[in-house]
Amino acid sequence: MVTGQVSKIVVVDVDGPVAQFHDLHLPKTLTSATGGGGRHYLYHCEDKVRSRGKMVDGIDLKAEGGFIILPPSLHKSGRHYKWIRKSSPTLITPDMLPIQTD
Numbered sequence: 001m002v003t004g005q006v007s008k009i010v011v012v013d014v015d016g017p018v019a020q021f022h023d024l025h026l027p028k029t030l031t032s033a034t035g036g037g038g039r040h041y042l043y044h045c046e047d048k049v050r051s052r053g054k055m056v057d058g059i060d061l062k063a064e065g066g067f068i069i070l071p072p073s074l075h076k077s078g079r080h081y082k083w084i085r086k087s088s089p090t091l092i093t094p095d096m097l098p099i100q101t102d
Helices: 018-022
Strands: 009-014 030-033 039-044 052-056 059-062 082-085
Touching: 009 018, 018 039
Parallel strands: none
Antiparallel strands: 009 039, 009 059, 030 039, 030 082, 052 059
């Protein structure tokens, strides 16, 4: 899935402990478990936001110019991506993210 202005989706990509995500105090949203053991939190965002590596340790932002793999795709680990919280992506604004906007 393409992220950014085309889809109006930004994704908080957590590769580390989920506790780090909760420290960001973002609202609950559509969430998938990645095949590599992380999580993708998908948000609806109307504004242009640039992708950022390392928002904080273990957490990247997939936005303009980015993409993610969606369930039920198969990861090279042999595990499938899967939905763990099914909902519509929650609306957020760039000022809710711990980043600088364009």
